[in-house]
Amino acid sequence: MPTSLTTLSAADLATKLAAGEVSSVEITQAHLDRIEAVDADVHAFLHINEKALETAATIDGQRKAGDKLGPLAGVPIAIKDVLCTLGMPSTAGSRILEGWIPPYDATVVARLRAAGLVPLGKTNMDEFAMGSSTEFSAYGTTHNPWDLDRIPGGSGGGSAAAVAAFEAPIALGSDTGGSIRQPAAVTGSVGVKPTYGGVSRYGAIALASSLDQVGPVSRTVLDAALVHDVIGGWDPRDSTSLKDEWPSFADAARAGARQESLRGLRIGVVKELDAPGFQPGVTQRFHEALALLEGAGAEIVEVSAPNFEYAVAAYYLILPAEASSNLAKFDSVRFGMRVNPVGGGTVEDVMAATREAGFGPEVKRRVILGTYALSAGYYDAYYGSAQKVRTLIQRDFAAAFSQADVLVSPAAPTTAFKIGEKVEDPLAMYLNDVTTIPANLAGIPGMGLPMGLAPEDGLPTGIQIMAPARADDRLYKLGATLERLLEEKWGHTLLSQAPTL
Amino acid sequence: MSEVPPITPDVVRHLAGLSRIALTEPEIEKLTGELGIIIASIEKVSEVATADVPGTSHPIALTNVYRNDVPGRTLTNAEALAGAPDHDGSRFRVTAILGEEQ
Numbered sequence: 001m002p003t004s005l006t007t008l009s010a011a012d013l014a015t016k017l018a019a020g021e022v023s024s025v026e027i028t029q030a031h032l033d034r035i036e037a038v039d040a041d042v043h044a045f046l047h048i049n050e051k052a053l054e055t056a057a058t059i060d061g062q063r064k065a066g067d068k069l070g071p072l073a074g075v076p077i078a079i080k081d082v083l084c085t086l087g088m089p090s091t092a093g094s095r096i097l098e099g100w101i102p103p104y105d106a107t108v109v110a111r112l113r114a115a116g117l118v119p120l121g122k123t124n125m126d127e128f129a130m131g132s133s134t135e136f137s138a139y140g141t142t143h144n145p146w147d148l149d150r151i152p153g154g155s156g157g158g159s160a161a162a163v164a165a166f167e168a169p170i171a172l173g174s175d176t177g178g179s180i181r182q183p184a185a186v187t188g189s190v191g192v193k194p195t196y197g198g199v200s201r202y203g204a205i206a207l208a209s210s211l212d213q214v215g216p217v218s219r220t221v222l223d224a225a226l227v228h229d230v231i232g233g234w235d236p237r238d239s240t241s242l243k244d245e246w247p248s249f250a251d252a253a254r255a256g257a258r259q260e261s262l263r264g265l266r267i268g269v270v271k272e273l274d275a276p277g278f279q280p281g282v283t284q285r286f287h288e289a290l291a292l293l294e295g296a297g298a299e300i301v302e303v304s305a306p307n308f309e310y311a312v313a314a315y316y317l318i319l320p321a322e323a324s325s326n327l328a329k330f331d332s333v334r335f336g337m338r339v340n341p342v343g344g345g346t347v348e349d350v351m352a353a354t355r356e357a358g359f360g361p362e363v364k365r366r367v368i369l370g371t372y373a374l375s376a377g378y379y380d381a382y383y384g385s386a387q388k389v390r391t392l393i394q395r396d397f398a399a400a401f402s403q404a405d406v407l408v409s410p411a412a413p414t415t416a417f418k419i420g421e422k423v424e425d426p427l428a429m430y431l432n433d434v435t436t437i438p439a440n441l442a443g444i445p446g447m448g449l450p451m452g453l454a455p456e457d458g459l460p461t462g463i464q465i466m467a468p469a470r471a472d473d474r475l476y477k478l479g480a481t482l483e484r485l486l487e488e489k490w491g492h493t494l495l496s497q498a499p500t501l
Numbered sequence: 502m503s504e505v506p507p508i509t510p511d512v513v514r515h516l517a518g519l520s521r522i523a524l525t526e527p528e529i530e531k532l533t534g535e536l537g538i539i540i541a542s543i544e545k546v547s548e549v550a551t552a553d554v555p556g557t558s559h560p561i562a563l564t565n566v567y568r569n570d571v572p573g574r575t576l577t578n579a580e581a582l583a584g585a586p587d588h589d590g591s592r593f594r595v596t597a598i599l600g601e602e603q
Contacts, residue, residue: 103580196560210559239566240559313543324520331521333593338586341523346600352523364522368513368532369539371520385546387556392549394557426535427542443560469561 005030006166010075010223013169017063017074024056024063024074028118031076035120035167038501043142044152044162046081047089048121059116071250072226073116078168080159081122082129083214084203085109092205093125093137093155096358097336106203107238108172108214108231115230120168123158127360128327129179129207131155132432135423136362143419144187146459146498150416153183159217160187164495170227171217176207177315178412178436180215181448185411185462188450188494190479191217192224193436195469196443197242199228200235208322209240211315211440219495221449221479222257225249228472244470252473256480263297265478268404272308273435279414281454285461286410289451292485303403305396307389308438314389315437316430317373317382324370327363330355365426394442401468406478409435411448411462439466447475449483450494460494508537 005013005027016022032052039045049055059074079085082092084102086109091097105113112119126136134142134157142157144150145165152161159171160183173180175193184191192215199214206212216227228249235241269290274283294300332338332354333347341353359367373382400407413434422428439446444466451463463482467474487493510533517524524532578591587594 100584103576103583197563236568240561240563242561307549310546310549313546316539316543317546328521332586333595334581335584336586340596344596346597347595348521348600349523350596352518352521355521356523356525359522364524364528365532365535365539367520367522368516369536371516372508372512372536372540375516375519381547382543384556385550386543387558388550388554389546390557390560391554394560426539430539441560 006034008169009220010072010169010218010226011220013075014072024059024118025053027074028052028056028076028120031120031168038165039167041143041148041501042145042161042165042167043140044123044158044165044167045078045121046091046124046139046158049088049119051087052076052118052120055118059118062116070115070230072230074118075170076118076120076168077112077227078120078123078159078162078171079109080156080171080173081125082174082205083109083172084205085119085122088119088122090122090205091139092129093127093139094358094363095138095337095360096330096354100336102203104203107200107235109203111231117230123156123162123171125158126155127363128205128323129155129174129176130323130362130366132178132182132429133419133422134158135419136360138360141419144416145501146188147416149418150459151186151419153186153412153416155179156183156191156217160184160189160191163217163219164189164498165501169219170223172214172227172231173217174204174212174214175440176211177319177440178433180217181436181446181462181464182412182432184217184448186416186460188460188498189217189219190221190224190447190449191215192228192447192472192475193439193445194228194232194472195242195445197240198246198445198472199232200238200241202235202237206326208319209326210322211319219493221476221483222250222253224447225253225476242470247473249473249476252476253480256477257484259477259481261297262293262481265298265406266301266404267293267298268301268303268400268407270308270400270407270409271302271304272306273409275413277413278410279454279456281456282410282412282414282461285452285454286463289463289482289486290408292489293482296481296485301404303400303407305393305400305438307392307396310389311393311438311441312430312434314386314393315433315441316369317386318390320366320370321373321383322370324367324374327367330358362426390441393438397438397442397444406474407466409464411435411464415454415457415459415461435464444469445472445475447479449479451486452490452494453497508533508540
C-alpha cells in the first residue's frame with residue numbers, strides 16, 4: 001500500500017514541509033521505498049537518483065536555517081528521460097544514448113533544482129518520444145498501474161505511471177502530439193501541454209522542433225499549476241521561448257477550485273473530436289462531464305473544425321520531417337554509441353552502422369519517412385501541403401475560439417489498450433493521438449484530466465481542455481472547477497480507485 | 502499532387518543511405534510495405550492544400566533573436582569530450598573521412 005506521504009499531493013506535502021510537520025528526507029525516503037516496492041512491476045523509472053536523499057537533506061537544512069524557499073521546495077519530482085540532467089543518464093529511451101550523462105541541465109531541470117525540488121530519477125518513454133504506449137522504449141515497456149497488462153500511454157508513459165502509481169507526486173513530461181495528455185487520460189492523472197514557447201526546451205532532446213513542448217504531469221490540477229509556475233517563462237537559451245509575463249497558474253487553479261458557478265463561460269465541443277468511432281465508455285463519460293459543466297452554469301456550444309480530419313496526416317509528415325533532421329546529430333562522433341562495421345570503414349560507414357544498431361524500429365520508420373517527405377521533388381507535395389493544413393487547422397481554432405472561451409474533447413479515443421495489441425500496426429498506433437495532435441499543430445495549450453472510469457472495462461478516461469495560445473490560465477481555472485465537481489459527484493479522487501499494486 | 506512513384510525496396514534502400522542507417526534486407530522489406538500504407542494515408546493532405554493557402558512553419562510567429570555579443574559560460578573541452586565514444590584528450594577522434602574511391 002502507498003503510505004500517507006506518497007498519497008498526498010505536492011501542494012499538501014509543501015504545506016506540511018512549510019509547517020515543519022515532515023522533512024523532505026522523510027518524504028523522499030517514502031517515495032524511494034514506494035519505487036522499490038512497485039517499480040519492478042510498473043517499470044516507470046529508467047534511473048533512480050542516488051543523490052535524492054542528499055538533496056532532500058540539503059533542503060531540510062536550508063529550511064532549518066530560515067532560508068527563503070520556493071513553494072515546492074523539498075517535494076520530490078520525476079523527470080522524463082528526454083530532459084538533460086547533470087549527474088543522471090539521459091537516454092530519451094534510446095539505445096544510442098545508453099549511459100550518456102549530459103554536460104548540462106535542461107533549463108526546466110535547472111529551475112526545478114533552483115526551486116528546491118528533489119529529482120527522484122528519470123522516467124521511461126518511447127524512444128525519442130516516438131510512440132503512444134512506451135512499447136518503443138529501448139529499455140522495456142512501462143505498465144499501466146490500473147492493469148499491468150496494459151499500456152500507460154506514450155510517449156510519456158513513465159511519468160504518468162510514476163504519479164498514478166504514487167511513486168512520485170509530480171513529474172515532467174514533453175508533448176509533441178499528445179505525449180503528456182494521452183498518458184494522463186489512460187492512467188487517470190493530469191497533464192498539461194503549455195502554449196508553444198511557454199516553457200523552455202533548452203536541454204530537451206528535440207523530436208519535432210515546431211511541435212515539442214515541455215509540461216507538468218501530476219495527480220491534481222493545482223499540482224500541475226505549481227510545477228508550471230516553476231518551469232515556465234522566458235529562457236534566453238531557447239529562441240522559440242516567449243517573453244510574455246505569465247500569471248500565476250497556481251492562483252488560477254485555486255480560483256477555479258473555489259468557483260461555484262461557471263455562468264458566463266462558453267465551452268465549445270469540437271464536433272469532429274466527439275467522434276462516433278470512439279470507445280462508448282469514453283463518449284459516455286465525456287457527455288456526463290459536459291452535463292456537469294452545464295449544470296454548473298456553463299454554456300455548451302458545438303463548434304466545427306472541418307480540417308481536423310487532416311491533422312493526423314499533416315502531423316505524420318511534419319513530425320518525421322523534423323525528426324529526421326533533428327536526429328542527424330546522432331552521428332557516433334560527439335556523444336552516444338559508436339559501432340564499427342566489420343572490416344572498418346569511413347565515418348559515414350561507422351555512422352550508418354551505429355544508427356542501425358542504436359535506433360529502434362519506430363525511429364527508423366519515422367526517419368526514413370521524414371527523409372522521403374523532404375526529398376527533392378516530393379517536398380511541395382508532402383511537407384509543403386502539410387504546412388498548409390497547419391494553417392487551415394489554426395484557422396479552425398481561431399473560428400472556434402470566436403464562439404467559445406475554451407474547447408473540450410475526450411483526451412484519448414479509448415482507454416488503455418493491451419500491451420502488444422498495436423505495436424505491429426503503425427497506423428493504428430498513430431490514431432491514438434487524433435484528439436491531441438491539433439493543439440500541437442496550432443501551438444495552443446491543452447490539459448488532460450480524469451473524467452471517470454469507462455463502464456465497460458473499469459479503466460480511466462480523460463477529458464481534454466484547450467485554450468487559445470497564451471491563455472493557459474483558463475485550463476487551470478476550468479480544470480480545477482471540473483476536478484472538484486467530479487470528485488464531489490464521485491465522493492473520492494479517481495486514483496483512489498486504482499487497484500493495489 | 503504530382504504522380505508519386507510507388508515505394509519499392511530500392512526506394513527504401515536509397516532513403517536509408519540518405520538517412521545514414523545501414524538497414525538489413527529484412528528491415529528494407531518490412532519498411533517497404535509499411536511506408537506504402539503510411540504514405541497512402543497521409544497523402545490526403547493534398548486534398549485541402551490548395552494554392553491559395555499559405556503554409557505555416559511555426560505555430561507562433563517569431564522574429565529572429567540575437568543576443569548581445571558577450572562571452573557566456575561555455576562547455577570546457579573536458580565537458581564537451583566527456584560523452585564522446587573516442588577522443589584524444591582535446592579533439593573528437595573519428596575514422597577516415599574519405600573512402601579510397603574518393
